[in-house]
Amino acid sequence: MSTVLVLVQHDDGVIRKPSLELLTLARRLGDPAAVVYGDAGEPLVDALGRHGATTVYAVAPPEPSAYRPVAEASAVAEIAARTAPIAVLITSGPGGTEVAARAAVRLDAGIITDAVQVRAGSDGPVATQSVFAGSWFVEGRVCRGTPVITVRPNAVTPEPVAEPVSPVVERVEVAAPMPAAVPRVVASRPKAATGRPELTEAAVVVAGGRGVGSAEGFALIERLADALGGAVGASRAATDLTWCPHELQIGQTGKTVTPQLYLAGGISGAIQHRAGMQGSRTIVAINKDPKAPIFQVADFGVVGDLHTVLPALIDEIAKRRG
């Protein structure tokens, strides 16, 4: 069977959920082979085997340490050129997009970004994209070179294989890029962990917008998210007003989310925002303005003041859960 190369992201050997999704997707197209950056310890290799990876390419980071997206792109392109997979799958997002774009140029291959679905076709993988602010679906394929496809989180439910495989581990050395061609990260300030689920992966997202009114008001959004075990999101208005960190922004210039439940408080629902959330399964909106466009996509809408509705809802949830 043909190989499908998957760039796997992990935290100290624990595979990130979007990478597990890519491995599941890859099995529908062929035999998954994982590319991991850094040491592939036994727990990681075992976990990859449980998700069907028959080969693990462990990329040794070049010395001195190189700019990571460039090194990852070099590795992916080198392995793809050597093994001729039927596709390279990479998770969508700023980091993945840079790796994919560079790999496509090196391979002189077509690239499809932000796929929401990938299926096997008679002439290679067929990817579905959600375009024009999420208002159209486009099916496309790559017709030159190894298809490089970035896939949005939540495209599939990750599933382990019935019978785990023992992957063959191959160590891959990557030539260090020319110093002039790479930037240097000279400082990095880590962000505080929130303990909440990752926004793009969460089953429940509670998001706040301008209607929240203040940073203090935004705490209501966080309380509801915690009551539902969900992630916190925001419209651009709320992040611009610094009521919450920028990385919580959902929409055209922020994240795209597709949770089971999206609950929008005080978000009017401009097209730029809807682009990032209208793939959600169930949408609930609370807004004072009955004409807010968010109600056009809501399964359940409440015209009212979120400052009274949300506290009451939090109480109601506590009561029903006993």
Next chain:
Amino acid sequence: MKIAVLIKYVPEATATWRFADDRALDRDGVEGRLSELDEYAVEQALRLVEAGAATEIGYLTMGPPRAVDAVRKALAMGGDRAVHVLDDALHGTDAMGTSLVLAAALGRMGFDLVICGMASTDAEMSVLPAMLAERLGLPAVVNAAALRVEDSAVACERDTDDATEEVVAPLPALVSVTDRSGEARYPSFKGIVAAKKKPVTTWSLADLGIEAARVGTGGAATEVLTVQPRPPREAGTVITDEGDAAARLADFLAANKLL
């Protein structure tokens, strides 16, 4: 120091976007504008000149004849000149082909720093900055929230999900800037008048030494198979809060197994 800014003419966000018969975005039947996300790139270039860190700004665009509207808007904001790559053979060009053309044009224009927006507001792929860096052998910082030039290098601030980073690249370099980099200015009346006199050079594929077969629909490395509108969501229930909204909302969540 010379800055090249990449700009794109895109359909208005509020217009109704359609696919043409060849499954490419219909750019003729829709009002267009300078991509809002490119305005941030223009703004950063203008600020570098105002700060004395750069001396010259040239814009580069590729697109249909009407793309010159986007060029004039950028020139009205400021800057010196522009190049418009215009060729009928470019219709249907994909990201690989676009990066091939823009890399060749940048090479011919000359630059010390290339600034682009974080994405176009139409295709939204966000791949051009990295593709151009790869083709031109340039260090690239994508998604910078702030940038400054000092000691023949560009220093950028960037947010990832896990950290805020300071990333430095030696010039010549390429930077893409986000919508957090600073609000773009409106063109002044004086700027709009001045823009009419600024030179806009048109280059064809032949001027760039690129064979037509490598671009356009025929030269694309990707192919669109089908296009279909997202099925409209079924109309939902909208209630007005009369003191019972929280309970009714909780009922809805419970009925949908979301509690």
